[in-house]
Amino acid sequence: MTSKLTHLQRLEAESIHIMREVVAQADKPVMLYSVGKDSAVMLHVAKKAFYPSPPPFPLLHVDTTWKFRAMYDLRQQAADDAGMELLVHQNSEAKERGINPFDHGPVHTDMWKTQGLKQALDNYGFDAAFGGARRDEEKSRAKERVFSFRSASHGWDPKNQRPELWNLYNARKAKGESIRVFPLSNWTELDIWQYIHLENIEIVPLYFAAQRPTFEWDGGLFMADDEERLERVMGKKPEITMRSVRFRTLGCFPLTGAVESTAATLPEVIQETLLTTTSERQGRVIDKDAGGAGMEKKKQEGYF
Amino acid sequence: MTDPVYRTDALIAEDIEAYLEKHRHKTMLRFITCGSVDDGKSTLIGRLLYDSKMIFEDQLASLESDSKKVGTQGQDIDFALLVDGLAAEREQGITIDVAYRFFSTENRKFIVADCPGHEQYTRNMVTGASTADLAVILIDARKGVLTQTRRHSFLCHQLGISNILLAVNKMDLVDYDQATFDAIVDEYRDFAQSIGISDFTAIPISGLAGDNITSASANTSWYAGEHLMQHLEGVEVRSEINQAKPFRMAVQWVNRPNLDFRGFSGQIATGVVRKGDSVRVLPSGKTSTVKSVVTLDGELDQAIAGQSVTICFDDEIDCSRGDVIAGADNPPEAADQFEATIVWMDDEDMIPGRAYWLQLGTQTVAATVQAPKYEINVNTMDQLAAKTLSLNSIGVAEVTTDRSIVFEPYTENRTLGGFVLIDKLTNRTVAAGMLHFSLRRAQNVHWQAVDITRDQHAAMKNQRARVVWFTGLSGSGKSTIANLVEKKLHRMNRHTFLLDGDNVRHGLNKDLGFTEADRIENIRRVGEVAKLMSDAGLIVITAFISPFRAERQMVRSMLLDGEFIEVFVDTPIEVAEERDVKGLYKKARSGELKNFTGIDSPYETPQNAEIRIDTTAMTPQEAADKIVDVLLGDG
Numbered sequence: 001m002t003s004k005l006t007h008l009q010r011l012e013a014e015s016i017h018i019m020r021e022v023v024a025q026a027d028k029p030v031m032l033y034s035v036g037k038d039s040a041v042m043l044h045v046a047k048k049a050f051y052p053s054p055p056p057f058p059l060l061h062v063d064t065t066w067k068f069r070a071m072y073d074l075r076q077q078a079a080d081d082a083g084m085e086l087l088v089h090q091n092s093e094a095k096e097r098g099i100n101p102f103d104h105g106p107v108h109t110d111m112w113k114t115q116g117l118k119q120a121l122d123n124y125g126f127d128a129a130f131g132g133a134r135r136d137e138e139k140s141r142a143k144e145r146v147f148s149f150r151s152a153s154h155g156w157d158p159k160n161q162r163p164e165l166w167n168l169y170n171a172r173k174a175k176g177e178s179i180r181v182f183p184l185s186n187w188t189e190l191d192i193w194q195y196i197h198l199e200n201i202e203i204v205p206l207y208f209a210a211q212r213p214t215f216e217w218d219g220g221l222f223m224a225d226d227e228e229r230l231e232r233v234m235g236k237k238p239e240i241t242m243r244s245v246r247f248r249t250l251g252c253f254p255l256t257g258a259v260e261s262t263a264a265t266l267p268e269v270i271q272e273t274l275l276t277t278t279s280e281r282q283g284r285v286i287d288k289d290a291g292g293a294g295m296e297k298k299k300q301e302g303y304f
Numbered sequence: 305m306t307d308p309v310y311r312t313d314a315l316i317a318e319d320i321e322a323y324l325e326k327h328r329h330k331t332m333l334r335f336i337t338c339g340s341v342d343d344g345k346s347t348l349i350g351r352l353l354y355d356s357k358m359i360f361e362d363q364l365a366s367l368e369s370d371s372k373k374v375g376t377q378g379q380d381i382d383f384a385l386l387v388d389g390l391a392a393e394r395e396q397g398i399t400i401d402v403a404y405r406f407f408s409t410e411n412r413k414f415i416v417a418d419c420p421g422h423e424q425y426t427r428n429m430v431t432g433a434s435t436a437d438l439a440v441i442l443i444d445a446r447k448g449v450l451t452q453t454r455r456h457s458f459l460c461h462q463l464g465i466s467n468i469l470l471a472v473n474k475m476d477l478v479d480y481d482q483a484t485f486d487a488i489v490d491e492y493r494d495f496a497q498s499i500g501i502s503d504f505t506a507i508p509i510s511g512l513a514g515d516n517i518t519s520a521s522a523n524t525s526w527y528a529g530e531h532l533m534q535h536l537e538g539v540e541v542r543s544e545i546n547q548a549k550p551f552r553m554a555v556q557w558v559n560r561p562n563l564d565f566r567g568f569s570g571q572i573a574t575g576v577v578r579k580g581d582s583v584r585v586l587p588s589g590k591t592s593t594v595k596s597v598v599t600l601d602g603e604l605d606q607a608i609a610g611q612s613v614t615i616c617f618d619d620e621i622d623c624s625r626g627d628v629i630a631g632a633d634n635p636p637e638a639a640d641q642f643e644a645t646i647v648w649m650d651d652e653d654m655i656p657g658r659a660y661w662l663q664l665g666t667q668t669v670a671a672t673v674q675a676p677k678y679e680i681n682v683n684t685m686d687q688l689a690a691k692t693l694s695l696n697s698i699g700v701a702e703v704t705t706d707r708s709i710v711f712e713p714y715t716e717n718r719t720l721g722g723f724v725l726i727d728k729l730t731n732r733t734v735a736a737g738m739l740h741f742s743l744r745r746a747q748n749v750h751w752q753a754v755d756i757t758r759d760q761h762a763a764m765k766n767q768r769a770r771v772v773w774f775t776g777l778s779g780s781g782k783s784t785i786a787n788l789v790e791k792k793l794h795r796m797n798r799h800t801f802l803l804d805g806d807n808v809r810h811g812l813n814k815d816l817g818f819t820e821a822d823r824i825e826n827i828r829r830v831g832e833v834a835k836l837m838s839d840a841g842l843i844v845i846t847a848f849i850s851p852f853r854a855e856r857q858m859v860r861s862m863l864l865d866g867e868f869i870e871v872f873v874d875t876p877i878e879v880a881e882e883r884d885v886k887g888l889y890k891k892a893r894s895g896e897l898k899n900f901t902g903i904d905s906p907y908e909t910p911q912n913a914e915i916r917i918d919t920t921a922m923t924p925q926e927a928a929d930k931i932v933d934v935l936l937g938d939g
Contacts, residue, residue, distance in 0.1 A: 003547075003608055004331055004543075004544060005331075005543055005608070005610050005611065006328055006329050006330060006331070007330050007331060007332035007412075007413040008328060009610075009611070010332050010543065010610055011332075012612075013571055013610055013611050013612040014571075014612075016571070016612035017556070017571040017612050020556040020557045020569055020570075020612075021556060021666075023557060024556055024557050024625055024666070047600060048599065048600040048601075049569075049612070050557075050559065050569075051598070051599065051600040051614070052559070052561045052565060052567075052598070053559055053560070053561040054561075135404050135405075135406070136405075136406050139403075142403040142404055142405060143401050143402070143403050158401070159401075161401065162732060162733045163427050163428070163430070163431045163649050163724075163733050163736065164431060164733075165430070165431055165434040165435075165722065165724055165733075165736045166434045166435060166718055166719065166722045167435075167571070167719070168663050168664075168722070168723070168724050170663065170724060170726050170731070170733045172661070172726055172731035173731055174731060185404070186404065186406070186415055188406045188408075188413075190327070190408075191413075194324055194327060194328065197324065198328065267320045267321055267324070268320070270320060270324065271316055271317070271320040274316045274320075274323075275316055275317065
C-alpha cells in the first residue's frame with residue numbers, strides 16, 4: 001500500500017533538505033527575513049527542518065526604514081517564536097544622506113537594499129544567506145540556481161552558474177565569496193498561500209483588506225502609513241482617501257502598490273489571488289527599472 | 305473558455321475551501337522538454353502556461369511589447385521571450401540556461417525544465433534531466449528524427465528517465481497526415497530500441513494550433529491515444545516508484561538540541577521507515593532499532609520516500625553526516641573503485657589522476673578519475689578512444705575514491721548512484737557522474753591486517769614518522785637543503801630516507817613523461833612510496849617541484865594530521881633562472897624543453913606550508929637548521 005505525497009509535502013521536504021545542506025556545509029549561514037509572506041513560509045519551514053532544535057542561524061532584516069509599521073510589529077515576535085536571534089541592519093550612509101523613494105528613485109533601492117545587504121553580509125561575515133525568492137516571480141529568477149554563487153563583490157554571473165544536479169548542492173567557495181540560497185525556488189504564489197492556510201502561519205495583517213488611508217502617486221495607489229513623514233519628503237500633504245485595500249507583496253510602503261479589495265480572510269484572499277488577471281509583482285515599482293532585464297541587472301550588482 | 309483539465313473558476317468563486325482541499329491533494333510531476341532549435345518548444349510551453357492561466361495580463365502586455373521589439377515572430381507574440389529570461393538570451397534569441405516553469409491542472413502540479421537545444425549546452429540539458437520524471441521529446445513533423453532528437457533521447461535515457469513522450473509537433477503543417485506521423489514513430493522506435501529505450505508514447509500535436517494538447521483533436525481522427533495533458537496527468541511519478549524500494553536515507557545533519565536528544569536528519573531516498581524497524585548504519589554496519597520518527601508536527605508511525613524527517617535510535621550507536629541508514633536486512637554496498645558514466649561540464653578538461661572532490665548523497669570524498677575507457681559521440685552513439693574529457697563530452701571511466709563510500713548503481717537509485725565532481729582549487733562543479741558498479745578488485749582486495757603497527761615501527765627507532773615534502777621551482781635549492789637536512793638528522797641518529805625527483809625518474813617512474821597527467825601520476829606514486837616508508841617508521845624527505853596544490857594536498861591527505869610537513873623553498877624565478885644549475889632554464893627558454901615549470905607550465909604557490917624558506921635571505925645551512933628545529937621541536 002503506497003501513500004502519495006501531495007505537492008506541498010514534496011515542496012516542504014525539498015526545502016527542508018536544502019536548508020539542512022546549507023547548515024551542514026556553510027560556516028556561517030543567515031536567513032534573510034523581510035517579514036513578507038514568503039519570509040513567513042521560509043521561517044516556518046526552517047523550524048520544521050531543525051526541530052526540536054531552533055534553526056541554527058540568526059534572522060537578518062535589511063531595513064530601509066520605510067517599511068510598513070505593521071511589518072516592524074511582527075518582526076521581533078516572529079524571531080522570538082522561533083527561538084532565533086534577530087539582526088537588523090540599516091545602511092548608515094543612506095540614513096545620513098536621507099535617501100528616500102521620492103527624491104532618489106532607483107537609488108533608494110540600491111542604497112538601502114543592495115548596498116545595505118552587502119554591508120550586513122560583509123560585517124557579520126556570513127557565507128550563506130537564505131532568501132525567500134521564488135522562480136515564478138520574475139523571469140530572471142526562473143533561471144537562477146537554488147544555490148546561487150556570488151563573487152567576493154557579491155556579483156551574480158547568470159552565464160556562469162554552477163550546474164545543479166539531482167539534489168546535490170555544491171556549497172564550496174573561496175574566502176570572501178558567498179552563496180545565496182533559495183529554498184522556496186520551486187514554490188508558486190498559490191502554494192505559498194495554501195501553505196500559510198494549511199499550516200496556520202501568522203502573516204502581516206496588511207495582506208488582508210481593511211479600510212486604510214491611501215493616496216495616488218505616479219499612477220499607482222499607495223498607503224499613507226506615516227503621513228507626517230510622507231508630507232516631509234513629498235513637500236506637500238498627500239491627498240488621503242480611505243479605501244478598502246490590501247497588498248499582494250510587501251516592501252517599502254511608498255514603493256508597494258495597494259489593490260482595492262474586500263478580501264478580509266485568508267480564503268477570500270486566495271480566492272481573489274486565483275481569479276486575478278495580473279501578476280503579484282505588477283504593483284512593484286522596482287521591477288520596472290532598466291527595461292525587461294531590471295531584476296537581472298540588480299542581481300548582478302548584488303541585489304537579492 | 306476554460307478547458308476541464310484546468311482550474312475551474314466556478315469552483316474557486318463558489319467554494320474556495322473545496323477548491324483548496326482539492327488543490328492540496330494534487331501530485332507533482334517534473335518534466336523536461338527537449339528537441340532541436342525551432343521545433344516549437346517555446347510555443348508549446350507558452351501554450352501550457354497560457355492555457356493554465358499562468359500568464360497574467362501585465363506579463364502578457366510586456367510580452368507583446370517585447371515581441372515587437374526583439375521577437376522573431378514578426379508582429380505575433382514570441383513565446384520564446386516568456387521563457388528566455390536573461391538579457392543575453394533575448395539579445396541573441398537563443399536559450400542558454402535551464403529555466404524552470406510552473407503550471408497546474410485540476411489534478412496535478414507541474415514543474416517544467418525548459419532546456420536549450422544546442423550541443424554546446426549539453427550540460428544544461430543534463431542538469432534539467434537529473435530531476436525529471438518524464439521527458440517530452442519534440443519533433444518537427446516536417447523534419448522527422450534529427451541529430452538533436454537522438455542526442456536528447458540518449459541523454460534522457462542515460463539520466464534514467466523512463467517516461468519518454470514523443471510529441472510530433474507542427475502536424476498542422478503536414479495536413480495532419482497519418483502516414484507522416486507513423487513513419488516518424490517507426491524511425492524513432494528503431495533508434496530508441498538501439499539505445500535501450502524499451503517504451504515510449506507518441507502523440508501527434510500542434511502547439512500553435514492546439515491540436516491534442518488539452519483535448520482530442522478532430523483533425524487527427526485516426527489517432528485514438530491520449531492527448532498530451534491526459535498523458536502528463538496520468539503518468540506515475542518517481543516518488544511513488546521509489547517507495548517500493550528498500551529503505552535508504554543519507555544522514556545530512558545530527559540534531560542535538562540537548563543531552564537527551566540525538567536524532568539523525570535526512571530526506572528518505574527510497575522505501576519506507578516505521579517505528580520499531582531494524583536498521584543498519586553504513587559504512588560501519590552497526591545495527592539499531594528506530595525509536596521514533598520525529599517532526600515538528602508530531603511523531604510519525606511511518607515515513608516514506610521523499611519525506612524529510614529526523615530519526616532517533618534505541619541506542620547510542622555512532623552515526624554522522626555522510627552515513628547512510630538502511631533496512632537491516634538488505635543494506636547497500638560500500639566500495640572505493642567504480643565504473644561510471646561521466647558528463648564533463650567545465651571549460652577546463654578533465655585531468656586523469658588529479659584528485660577532485662566527489663559529492664554523492666551527503667558523502668564528500670577525494671576521488672580520481674582514470675583516463676576514459678571511451679568517449680561517447682552523443683550524435684552517433686559511437687564509442688571513441690579518448691585520453692581525457694572536455695566540456696560537454698560524455699565518457700565511461702574508472703573512479704577511485706580515497707575511502708569507501710556507500711552507493712547503489714544509478715539505475716537502481718539516483719540518490720546513491722549520482723554524483724558530482726568539484727575542482728579542489730576553483731570549487732567549480734566540473735562533472736556529473738552516474739555509477740554503474742564497483743570494480744571487482746575493490747571488492748576482492750582487502751586490507752591485510754598486520755600485527756606490527758606503524759607506531760611500533762617508529763617507536764623502535766625512537767622517533768615519530770614524518771614526511772618532509774620540499775616544493776619549489778627548479779633550481780630553487782630543494783635538493784641542496786634536503787640533503788643537508790638528512791645529513792643533520794643522520795648525525796642525530798634519526799632513521800631517514802631521501803626520495804629525490806631525478807632519482808625516482810630513473811627507476812620507479814621511468815615510464816612517465818612531463819605532461820600534466822604524467823606529473824600528477826609521478827607525484828601520486830612518490831606519495832604512496834613516502835607513505836609506505838613512513839609506515840616503516842622512517843623520516844622521509846622528498847624533493848620534487850610538485851607544482852600543483854591539488855597533488856600536494858593529495859599526499860597530505862594520505863598521512864595522519866601533523867605527519868606531512870610541507871617546506872616551500874621560495875626562490876624568485878629570476879634568481880632560480882640565474883643559478884640555472886642544470887642548464888634547464890636555458891633549454892626551456894630556447895624551446896628545447898617543453899612543459900617547464902615557471903616558463904610554460906604553472907607553479908602553484910603553497911598556501912598553507914608548514915615551513916617557508918626564503919633562499920635570498922638565508923643560507924642552505926641556516927635553512928636546514930630551521931627545518932630540523934621545527935621537525936624535532938614537537939617530539
